[in-house]
Amino acid sequence: MEWLSFDRRRVDKLVSECWKMGRPPCCSESSDLKKGPWTPEEDEVLTTYIQKHGHESWRALPKRAGLNRCGKSCRLRWINYLRPDIKRGNFSEDEEILIINLHSTLGNNLKKIVNLEHLHYRWSRIASQLPGRTDNEIKNFWNTHVRKKLLKAGIDPKTHQPVPNITFLLDTISKLNLPLKVPAIMSPWINNINDQLLNNLLQFVNMTPLPKPTFLDSQCYMEEMVNQYAINRSEDWMEYVNNVSLEPQSECDSIGASLMGSYGNGTEIPELFTDLKSMSHNLFMENQLPGMSPEEPMNLKNSLESNAFETGFDDYYESLLKI
DNA sequence: AATAGGGTCAACCGCTTGTGT
């Protein structure tokens, strides 16, 4: 029970620290300090106090100023809203371009190279280049405007690279003339055709490119999953998958799991199709790929739903290529 | 007119980093 002891150590540490200090942590839930939107009166009190005394200690500030808020809340309110040099209003086109440029250069600083989930954008560093704008404001602007704009233009907002086009990928696959023992779209994983195609497919499935250092690992991982499943074909396989060192993307898991089902003797095709259908549905209806015409997702979905079970792999594959 | 759904953004939460002792 390693995971349990880890959590417990952490919790014990926090609890003992609280007892030692003889007070609850800042902004604890049990505290009766006010939360939520600030009133104009509170703003006035905070502004007046800071203009008169500054903010050398945020923790001590609310008590001295007579505010029933925690220091953290006061700090946020001052920095993001009350500061006199705050520039309010819409972002200009120049600001937007600058944000995108800064995001592409500063944004890819990886805190931990090994895991994309830990990719942190340096909003504060970006904000420091835009006088009067706060990191919070830029972060919101990015998430609500710029991100969507880039996606619409077919650019991955995380990498600033063009997103691979599904039609192009299917066309490429069709030229490879693969045996259709498994759905052709899945073949690259087990046939090891070429790295670029596999990478494109992984990008397509995950919506973002895999980090370069782990790409080959992902390929080996997929192949190893196939081998392990072919050898064991038992519930132990899931245990194996859960214990490998490389963390797979969840979508890859789903494809891998589907692929495993058909790899050994091909008797689990219906399950494979079920997974493919739901996977395709999720990919095309929920995460609509940028750069596609509006009809494409629906066409593919219809094609999958109407053809997959009745006509078998070859027709299914053909129907994909016709889109 | 009512309301469902989506967009926006201020504020919060939890974790990390920096600093002083």
Add this chain to the structure above:
DNA sequence: CACACAAGCGGTTGACCCTAT
């Protein structure tokens, strides 16, 4: 070096607003 505390940071939430039906 270890610890305690403050401050900073990025991700997420939820209230509010607008628009389409």
